[in-house]
Amino acid sequence: LAGAGVRAIVVSVGDELLLGHAVDTNASWVSSRLARLGVRVQEHVTVGDQEEDIRTALMRCIRMADLVIVGGGLGPTPDDRTRAAVAGVTGVPLIEDVTILERLEERFRSGGFESLPPSNRRQALVPEGGEALSNALGTAAGLSLEVEGTWIVVLPGVPREFHAIFDGEVESRILNRFSGRLDPVQELRIHTTGISESVLCDDLERVLPADRGPVSVAYYPDLRGVTVVLTALGAEAAEGNRWLAHLGQAIDPVVSRYRYASKEGDLVEAVAVELLARGWTLAAAESCTGGLIAKRVTDRAGSSQYFLGGVVAYDDGIKVAQLGVPTDLLERHGAVSEEVACRMAEGVRQAFGADVGLGVTGIAGPGGGSADKPVGTVWYAVAIDGETRAEHRRFSGEREAVRERSAQACLALVHRMLPE
Amino acid sequence: LAGAGVRAIVVSVGDELLLGHAVDTNASWVSSRLARLGVRVQEHVTVGDQEEDIRTALMRCIRMADLVIVGGGLGPTPDDRTRAAVAGVTGVPLIEDVTILERLEERFRSGGFESLPPSNRRQALVPEGGEALSNALGTAAGLSLEVEGTWIVVLPGVPREFHAIFDGEVESRILNRFSGRLDPVQELRIHTTGISESVLCDDLERVLPADRGPVSVAYYPDLRGVTVVLTALGAEAAEGNRWLAHLGQAIDPVVSRYRYASKEGDLVEAVAVELLARGWTLAAAESCTGGLIAKRVTDRAGSSQYFLGGVVAYDDGIKVAQLGVPTDLLERHGAVSEEVACRMAEGVRQAFGADVGLGVTGIAGPGGGSADKPVGTVWYAVAIDGETRAEHRRFSGEREAVRERSAQACLALVHRMLPE
Numbered sequence: 001l002a003g004a005g006v007r008a009i010v011v012s013v014g015d016e017l018l019l020g021h022a023v024d025t026n027a028s029w030v031s032s033r034l035a036r037l038g039v040r041v042q043e044h045v046t047v048g049d050q051e052e053d054i055r056t057a058l059m060r061c062i063r064m065a066d067l068v069i070v071g072g073g074l075g076p077t078p079d080d081r082t083r084a085a086v087a088g089v090t091g092v093p094l095i096e097d098v099t100i101l102e103r104l105e106e107r108f109r110s111g112g113f114e115s116l117p118p119s120n121r122r123q124a125l126v127p128e129g130g131e132a133l134s135n136a137l138g139t140a141a142g143l144s145l146e147v148e149g150t151w152i153v154v155l156p157g158v159p160r161e162f163h164a165i166f167d168g169e170v171e172s173r174i175l176n177r178f179s180g181r182l183d184p185v186q187e188l189r190i191h192t193t194g195i196s197e198s199v200l201c202d203d204l205e206r207v208l209p210a211d212r213g214p215v216s217v218a219y220y221p222d223l224r225g226v227t228v229v230l231t232a233l234g235a236e237a238a239e240g241n242r243w244l245a246h247l248g249q250a251i252d253p254v255v256s257r258y259r260y261a262s263k264e265g266d267l268v269e270a271v272a273v274e275l276l277a278r279g280w281t282l283a284a285a286e287s288c289t290g291g292l293i294a295k296r297v298t299d300r301a302g303s304s305q306y307f308l309g310g311v312v313a314y315d316d317g318i319k320v321a322q323l324g325v326p327t328d329l330l331e332r333h334g335a336v337s338e339e340v341a342c343r344m345a346e347g348v349r350q351a352f353g354a355d356v357g358l359g360v361t362g363i364a365g366p367g368g369g370s371a372d373k374p375v376g377t378v379w380y381a382v383a384i385d386g387e388t389r390a391e392h393r394r395f396s397g398e399r400e401a402v403r404e405r406s407a408q409a410c411l412a413l414v415h416r417m418l419p420e
Numbered sequence: 421l422a423g424a425g426v427r428a429i430v431v432s433v434g435d436e437l438l439l440g441h442a443v444d445t446n447a448s449w450v451s452s453r454l455a456r457l458g459v460r461v462q463e464h465v466t467v468g469d470q471e472e473d474i475r476t477a478l479m480r481c482i483r484m485a486d487l488v489i490v491g492g493g494l495g496p497t498p499d500d501r502t503r504a505a506v507a508g509v510t511g512v513p514l515i516e517d518v519t520i521l522e523r524l525e526e527r528f529r530s531g532g533f534e535s536l537p538p539s540n541r542r543q544a545l546v547p548e549g550g551e552a553l554s555n556a557l558g559t560a561a562g563l564s565l566e567v568e569g570t571w572i573v574v575l576p577g578v579p580r581e582f583h584a585i586f587d588g589e590v591e592s593r594i595l596n597r598f599s600g601r602l603d604p605v606q607e608l609r610i611h612t613t614g615i616s617e618s619v620l621c622d623d624l625e626r627v628l629p630a631d632r633g634p635v636s637v638a639y640y641p642d643l644r645g646v647t648v649v650l651t652a653l654g655a656e657a658a659e660g661n662r663w664l665a666h667l668g669q670a671i672d673p674v675v676s677r678y679r680y681a682s683k684e685g686d687l688v689e690a691v692a693v694e695l696l697a698r699g700w701t702l703a704a705a706e707s708c709t710g711g712l713i714a715k716r717v718t719d720r721a722g723s724s725q726y727f728l729g730g731v732v733a734y735d736d737g738i739k740v741a742q743l744g745v746p747t748d749l750l751e752r753h754g755a756v757s758e759e760v761a762c763r764m765a766e767g768v769r770q771a772f773g774a775d776v777g778l779g780v781t782g783i784a785g786p787g788g789g790s791a792d793k794p795v796g797t798v799w800y801a802v803a804i805d806g807e808t809r810a811e812h813r814r815f816s817g818e819r820e821a822v823r824e825r826s827a828q829a830c831l832a833l834v835h836r837m838l839p840e
Contacts (some may be wrong), residue, residue, distance in 0.1 A: 012464075015449065016638070017451070017460070017464065018451055018460075018462065018463070018464065019451060019452065019455050019605070020448045020449060020450070020451035020452025020453070020454070020455055020461075021452070021638065021640055021649065022640070023443065023448040024443075024444070024448070024464075025443055025445075025446075025829075027437075027466070028437065028440045028442065028443040029440065030440070031437070031438055031439060031440035032439065032441070033440070034440075035439045035440055040438075041438045041439070041440075042436065042438065042467075042468065042473070043438070043465065043466060043473075043477075044432075044438065044444075044448070044465065044466035045463065045464065045465045045466070045468055046463060046464035046465070047462075047463055048462065053462070053463075057463075091680075092828075123598070127810075130568055147442040147543025147818045185439065186594070197497065198496040198537045198539050198540045198559070199537060200495075200537065201496065201497045201539055202537050202539055205539075216499070217499075217501050218435060218436070218469075218497075219495070219497050219499070220436055220441065221495070221559075221578075222578075227428075229441075284732070288720025289715075289718075290710070290714050290717070290719075290727075291450070291711030291713070291714030291715040291718060291730065291732065292711070292715075293711070294710050294711030294714075294715075294719075294732040294734075295709075295710055295711040295712045295714075295715040297653045297710070297711075298710025298711060298712075298732075298734060298823075299710075299786070299819075299820070299823075301786050301787065301819055302787070303734070304734055304735065304788075307710075307734050307735075308737070308738055309731065309732040309733050309734040309735055309742075310711065310731075310732040310734075310736060311729065311730075311731055311732070311739040311742070312704070312711065312718075312729040312730040312731070312732070313715040313729050314448065314714075314718060314723070314724055314727055314728060314729040314730075315724065315727075315728040315729055315772075317728070318728055318729040318772060321771070321772075322729075322731070322742070322771070322772075351522070351741070351742070352735075352738060352741075352742075365721070366721050367721070367722065368724075388586065394531075396527070396531065396557075397433070397557055397558075397580075398557060398580070398584075399592055399719075399721055400580065400719070401557070401580065403718075403719075405546065417486065
């Protein structure tokens with residue numbers, strides 16, 4: 001991530017992070033905020049609670065970055081040493097901030113305490129020449145301090161406090177302080193499903209021109225598909241947008257079969273929009289996905305407007321009793337077959353009185369595979385008024401991958417069958 | 421985290437992490453594994469996809485650590501540059517690994533491709549003198565290489581592939597390579613559900629002795645419950661274990677009502693063990709959880725032995741048609757009521773011929789709440805031969821939190837009702 005703009009490093013402090021007792025979400029959260037503002041994050045670093053480790057990390061960051069955001073180590077207990085480390089970087093003493101001290105005293109008085117506990121009194125200390133950033137949600141005030149031209153901002157590690165102080169005080173100061181040097185990321189995100197990362201990449205490389213101006217192309221695959229992100233770096237806004245539009249057009253013929261529109265990158269969102277536009281309802285009959293499709297659909301608020309419900313027909317007897325799949329069909333073709341997938345989709349559509357029914361049956365593994373139908377074999381079908389369409393795939397990967405991929409493929413078929 | 425033992429650094433690679441498009445979970449996951457093995461992680465660092473940035477970070481790590489675990493940048497696309505960076509650290513060339521190449525070719529052949537896409541061919545490259553770590557779940561093989569006495573292990577960034585290669589190949593090699601220098605963390609983990617962090621903490625502080633020897637107590641809450649972790653640091657194994665047993669006994673009267681046994685910390689595991697021991701089957705009728713319980717149960721391999729399936733009765737009409745909930749019961753008590761939860765549990769038990777039926781109905785939000793039944797109100801019930809028990813809760817938090825807490829509370833009731 002080169003560029004002459006504002007370079008930032010995010011430092012997270014805490015033994016619990018290095019012991020794997022907690023996942024650091026602050027670094028990702030603040031990086032997303034900084035990208036939007038036009039600040040380039042060039043590194044995240046996590047260190048433990050030792051004062052020397054924090055100080056060493058800070059000194060390296062000061063040499064490399066214009067802005068250092070530190071999270072954690074501002075609590076009242078003896079293992080919270082970020083204040084001392086920040087002061088130690090420049091050798092200034094810690095001084096009691098009267099305003100912060102008064103707020104802490106007030107906070108404890110109104111909480112029924114007679115006086116401020118000594119351990120909390122330490123939380124009013126600020127390095128000389130620095131500034132406190134008040135914290136409405138907790139006892140740990142933030143800090144800010146300039147060292148050798150680098151601006152150091154220290155926030156409490158508790159995510160909602162970290163977020164609140166950043167949004168409340170830090171963001172606007174970044175806009176002021178680095179005004180004229182900010183370079184917001186311009187990007188085009190294309191969500192695809194049903195095509196592998198390598199095939200998509202090879203196909204796109206064939207249609208993309210050699211000259212891509214300021215734009216780089218990245219691929220973010222997960223079990224549900226591949227997101228292609230075109231990023232214009234270091235260009236004027238108008239030029240960046242022109243390049244993004246130009247390259248977006250070039251790849252359109254390749255991606256159009258696989259793309260879906262979604263702000264959050266969730267295919268369920270695209271399906272929901274289409275169902276709502278038609279006033280249609282959906283019902284799901286799931287075997288190998290075991291409720292995953294229903295769960296994903298109902299993750300969305302408001303899904304009761306278009307989702308009636310479903311049957312998890314994990315046992316074959318349930319396919320017969322609840323979905324009306326004929327026993328002889330199961331015996332002749334097996335549970336994982338085109339015929340059974342179609343009858344599941346039609347059966348749940350009829351039983352639930354839905355406009356659209358889907359059915360999915362497969363072998364998620366690790367057991368249950370055969371030479372004829374190995375683990376990963378999946379049949380799925382979608383029934384809409386007068387038309388039932390089925391597809392099958394053989395997914396690689398283990399149980400979770402097969403289930404996620406099956407759910408996504410089935411939802412993609414729903415999406416394709418909803419008339420434009 | 422001092423100590424003369426084995427020092428490790430975890431490096432995560434990816435522009436998507438620095439842009440805040442994704443949260444890094446690999447660093448936390450592998451740190452937890454390393455702590456268990458007795459390796460001290462002294463830093464996490466995240467860099468972007470630029471080869472030079474990766475190389476610079478690696479060179480710093482080599483000076484500081486005995487073991488460097490790198491995740492990410494092994495994909496088939498041009499923005500995957502970790503291979504080249506690792507080779508660049510020592511100036512060795514990249515060489516095609518024949519075994520990996522054959523595996524890739526076989527993988528694509530069995531996937532129906534005629535030949536290996538050129539971009540994937542790059543994934544068979546290994547730095548000279550290094551070794552490939554085969555990846556059963558994807559195309560990105562891992563790498564291992566020794567540089568100036570530091571062991572560098574590179575794993576794909578996709579978490580399940582990262583996990584699988586670490587567990588399959590890396591863990592045992594760490595045990596071998598660093599044998600005699602490892603200092604495993606001794607800990608006692610107690611998984612609880614149904615009690616809040618602050619109440620549990622206050623209760624435990626009352627029963628824990630003031631002298632806890634080398635043991636510290638930490639609380640890790642999430643939407644499903646609180647895990648209490650007692651950690652013995654810096655003690656001989658026998659002494660640490662004695663202290664852990666002593667303190668474990670002290671807190672037992674408080675935690676026994678809320679604890680469940682599970683290696684992975686998943687309540688579904690504890691329920692599965694109980695069902696299997698009795699040869700019993702389970703069926704689920706879900707409204708507000710929308711398939712989440714069925715999904716969680718079927719996440720586990722082998723769940724078809726005890727899980728017959730379920731009905732997602734999102735729409736009230738489905739509760740009537742599929743579960744036999746009487747219309748007048750819905751009208752008199754409302755869909756979110758003790759009566760309806762009980763009839764859902766009994767209805768699915770009967771319709772599916774299961775030994776145990778569960779039913780859950782509630783208001784997940786953000787809409788649908790009322791003064792009488794605000795968002796977060798949930799009724800759930802479990803029906804076992806001759807006995808139906810129902811409970812209700814009012815959960816705080818937003819939609820996802822209410823759904824997760826409802827599913828967990830309902831599974832906890834199943835767990836409590838399975839006779840010891």
